[in-house]
Amino acid sequence: MIILTKYLCFFPNDFLCFAWVLLSTKKYQYNFSRSRSNSSRHRRPDGHQRGRSSRHGSDYVDSSLSRSSVASHFATPPIDVGDFENWVNILAKVDQSEDVEYAREKYKSFLQRYPNCYGFWQKYAEYEKKMGNIGEAKKVWEQGILSIPLSIDLWLGYLSDVKSIKTFPPESLREVYDKAIDIAGEEYQSDRLWLEAIGFERAIYIDQLCKQTGKADCRRIGVLFDRLLSTPTLHAQSHLERYVQYLNTVEPHLLLSDREYDDILRMTCKALGKSADELMHQVQLSYICQPTENGMLNIVAEPGEGTYPITVNSTQHDPTALQFMRTEIIARRNEIFLKNMEECKLRSAFELNIKRPYFHVKPLDYPQLVNWMAYLDFEIGQNNEKRVSVLFDRCLIPCALYEEFWIKYARWSWKITKSRTKTRDIYKKAKTHCPTSMNLALSEAGFEESMDNFDAALRILDSFRQEYPGYVLLExxxxxxxxxxxxxxxxxxxxxxxxxxxxxxxKDSQSSPNLHSFYSLKLARYQSKAKSNPSLAQKVLKKAMTIDPFNLQLYSQYVDVAYSSDSMTETDVIRAFDVALESNLRLEDRIRFSQRKLDYLEELGSNIHAIEDHRDYHYHLLGQLPDSVTIRTRFVNDPSRATLVQQAMPPQQAMVYTPQMQPPTMNMMPMMQMQPPMAFVNQAPPAVQLTLIEPTTSTM
Known part of the structure; x- marks a missing residue:
């Protein structure tokens, strides 16, 4: 109740519905799609059943008793926490080992099982560096980035190692930064990556300035800042101030694109009434340069060992013009910044509720799962494909063990991108994290079948049922x-x-009556509909009744086959009813079948004698029903109970409506008690009075 109260403000309507379902249907929170049997057909060939968590039922449950609910939407991930902790202890010892091949084997085995553990990719790379294997360390970083492309820590670790290689060319390093920004720049906590990229571009600009190559400008810094100012990130509020600080250290023509600079220069000339030549002049600037470890030059404040002075020709603007131009530049960026802050505000509530953005085998608490699902729905509604894709990738780091999010991602991806390769890649990653998920297998098979790729769909289903046998729905x-x-x-x-x-x-499920009846019902329906053979369908059902004689669904289906088939005669339908009436079902169930038979005879019967005979039989059944039992049926009262003596009618009282607030219940509504016959004033009573307890709709 504490959780419900805490999160009620975020989901006032849907969460109330969920809350009561969670509290009132605990007994029935079983997902039928995850049931599997224990028959010989549904066991592994070696005779052993793979261990499973509580999210998968071990026995078949009748679908009439199984009700899926919001509460069962997020199932507990099938993971062995002890196994994970054991691996952590093993890798802690591996770090101290000098046996490189042994360490690699253990790290690869662990990361194959848990590829979202970015911290262990880092440890693996650091271990290779410690052992002097720089090339192998670089490969480990790259493998980690491929597994978790949104991991800012992996990108920064990789870039740090690459920058330490003296022979690595700056242009190639710039490509790595560009790729990192394109892939992970939309991540909400990517501020460090953006600032690292800006710092690298600043170092490139200073190097070009010191070498006097004639290409020295910082326009790429301006481009990065413009992208950063329009990207919702954790520290977005501080980036405009950083931009202003940097703008005050350089001339505008070095930072802006040619098009924007020319536009602002025209505005400045018009405002000040001067030409462009009057607002600019050439100067010479002196700097002290110092080589860095990677061979690039840097500007230092004081001369020292290895430093040397340089003189650079530069263009500077008139102070008044410079102030006007900087004000206009900041005003334009401020518009972008304010719009971005609105985007951040829309996402702030979702971001605040993310308590664990990293991967761990321990299950997430329900409010975080609901928050992620709501966040995804919100972002999908914004129709920004890039941001939706990034949010899915973010979500599937902490929620990697939850099949619901993988299925949602794959379905969204196919709907929007229509890319078979990307959708298949999502399913491939999903099976790495959720290898025992039947719902993933069904979803992937459905995706392949939707493209008429039936063979691939069958391979997926057959592979899963061979590895994890026993799922009814999969069969x-x-x-x-x-x-x-x-x-x-x-x-x-x-x-x-x-x-x-x-x-x-x-045949293989005869040891389980419920499962035997379930498959019999399916076969009977198939015989009746697909093969148009109701007689064979009834034969299947009748055989199932010998094994499961108290299964109400079998008798109901037996009657429905006869009732709905054009080839069945009236006699066939009556015989079908009689099978149920002559069975060992409960009295209440036989009364229901009797009522259905009476309805059929009244509506479609051709023999009045059969109607009257069955009416007598129906009375006989009703007479056996205890007075304390009420059932959902319609029947005729015994005529002897009709009141023949005139009764004084009580004075009518005004009805006052008093609302009563009662909690909802998942149980069947109680039936109205049978009322005594009404007394009739100034008229003869009818021979037989009908009392309608409740209209019955055929649900059997």
Missing amino acids: LRYLGTLRRKWDNEKHPPATDYVVNQYESLI
Whole structure:
């Protein structure tokens, strides 16, 4: 209740619904799609079942008792925390080992299982550096970046190592910075990366200035600042001040693009009433240069060992013009900055609720999962494909073990980008983190089938059911995909193969009556609809009744097959009802079937004698029902109970509506108690009075 109260302000409507479902349906929070059986067919060939967490049911549960809810939307990830902690202890000892091959084996094995642990990519790279393997360390950084492209720490560690290589050319290093900004610049905590890139460009500018190459300008710094000022980041509020500080140290023509500079210069000339030549003059500037470790030159304040002076020709603006131009530049950037701050404000509530942005095997608490899902929905609504993609990649670092987010990402990616390669890559990464997820297998197979790639879909399903046998829904999807494939290809024996597969499933599940009945229901429906053979469908159901004689669904389906089939006669329908009425079902269930049969005879029956005979039988059943039991059915009261003596009618009282607030309940609404017959004034009572307890809709 504390959690519900705390987060009620963020989700006032949907969260209330979830809250009550969570509290009132704890008993029924079981996801039918994750059930699997224990029959011989549903075990691994070696006879062992793979260990699973509590998120997967071990036994088949009747779908009528299983109700999915909001509370079961995020399941507990199937992870062994002890296994992770054991690996951490192993790697702590590996760092002290001199056996490089042994260390590599352990690091690779761990990172293959947990590729989102950026800290261990760093440790692995540092270990290789410590052992003198600079080239291997560089490869480790690159592998880590490929696994977690949004990790700012990995990018900065990689760039730091690359910059320490004296032979690494500055242009190549600039390409690495550009790639890092393009990939991870939209990450909310990417401020350090942006500032590192700006610092690198400043070092390039100073080096060119000291070498007097004639190419010295800092326009790339201006471009980076302009992009940063329009990107929502954690420290976005401080970047405009940094820009202003840097602007005050350089001449505008060195920082701005030619187009913007010419535009502002024209405005300045017009405002001051002077020409451009009057506002600029040439000067000579003196600096003290010093070589750095990577071979670039830097400007220092005081001369020292290895330093030397240089003189640089430069263009400077008139102080009044310079002040006017800088004011205009800042005003333009301020508009971009304010718009970006609005974007930051929209996302601030979501960002504040992210308590664990890094990966860990421990499950996330429910409010954080809800926050991530809501954040994704918000960003998708903004229709900025780049930001949505980055947010998904961010989300799938801490939420990597939750199949729901991978499925959402893959479906969004295919819908927006229509890129098969990217969507398949998402599913590939998802299976690394959630290898036991049946829902991922279903989603991936559905994606392939949607492109008529039936063979790939079947391979995915078959591979998963071989590795993790026992999922009922997976078996049904496999048969459904195969049926649709053959229907698409006009393959003649498709129906026969499907029937054989169903029969095999039924045969192998005889030790589990519920599962046997489940497959029997599916086969009966297939026989009735796909093969138009209701008689064979009823035969399947009747055989299942011998194994599971109290399964209400079997009898209901048996009646429905006869009721809905055009080839079945009235006699066939009546016989189907009689099978249920002659069974060992509960009295209440037989009364329901009896009522349905009576309705059928009244509406469609051709023999009045059959109607009257069954009416007597129905009375007989009702007479066996205890007075304390009420059921959802409609029946005729015993005529002897009709009141023949005139009763004084009580005075009518004004009805006052008093609302009563009651908590919602997932239980069935209680039935109205049967009322005594009304007394009739100034008229003869009817021979038989009908009392309607509750209209019945056929749900069996």
